[in-house]
Amino acid sequence: MPVPSRSAATERSLLREHAFRTLRAAIVDGTLEPGERLNDAELCAWLGVSRTPVREAIARLEQIGLVTVRPGSSTTVSPLDVRATVEAQTVAAAMHELAAREAVPALTAADLDAMTSANGAFAEALETGEVDAAIAADDAFHGVFVRVSGNRRLAAVLDDVTPLLRRMERTRFASLTGRASVAQHARIVELARAGDAEGAARANRENWLTLRPLDSPGDSPEDGPDQEDADVPR
Structure with missing residues (x-):
């Protein structure tokens, strides 16, 4: 079987990394301000990706302390700590x-x-x-x-x-x-x-x-x- 030029898994990984790095840069440079509420639909439209890469990016940003996620409630840019x-x-x-x-x-x-x-x-x-x-x-x-x-x-x-x-x-x-x-x-x-x-x-x-x-x-x-x-x- 011919080896595919790019697998679906690779494509998802690239989209996830793009979403993560773009959102991280926007938080660091102040485009997204402390306390600002993040809406999945708006982020998807801005980044040109589906909800899955956005949610995966948000999870990584939460892990490093740049966003605060309240399950079932809201996701916001973390205040300065x-x-x-x-x-x-x-x-x-x-x-x-x-x-x-x-x-x-x-x-x-x-x-x-x-x-x-x-x-x-x-x-x-x-x-x-x-x-x-x-x-x-x-x-x-x-x-x-x-x-x-x-x-x-x-x-x-x-x-x-x-x-x-x-x-x-x-x-x-x-x-x-x-x-x-x-x-x-x-x-x-x-x-x-x-x-x-x-x-x-x-x-x-x-x-x-x-x-x-x-x-x-x-x-x-x-x-x-x-x-x-x-x-x-x-």
Whole structure:
């Protein structure tokens, strides 16, 4: 029997992934706001998929804390949760520390140049106040370690926790004041270029712990930190 070019299972998987990533991005960038009610029919029409991929995507979003599902009642975009963000930050910092430790011995000159270039783009975006560009450049910088480490489990964990951090960053800060992170990034590259895996790993972890969403997990999201503590993004 000829092998089908694409199975029905593969098609469903692609539709499910498309729905999940599109909805996740809309929640993170604020298109879908905290507390907003999600209607299956409207989401299906917007995404151009059937109800099944939408419901599967919603289940994944609930698992990572981006939506709240009340069976038989409603599905809404989760409110900002400071405690969850702090927990996500701790996990992300540990994963990026591991990524640097595993990646440094395998970095090439091209990898180091890519990190330097990303940091330059990051600095420029901070100067012009372009939030999207700054976040993209920050992701590109740290993404080199994640990619070179080749650790798929590590990457999967980051894929779950990073959106929680990015969402808080976008919502809580109208301007970026993370210029100190440019110097931190440069130091990380310097340590990596010297082959200091432990030093680069520690510096990478500290860089991710720079953000302090609030003074304590019990504070209100409106109370924000002092600008000198708000190094966003890393």
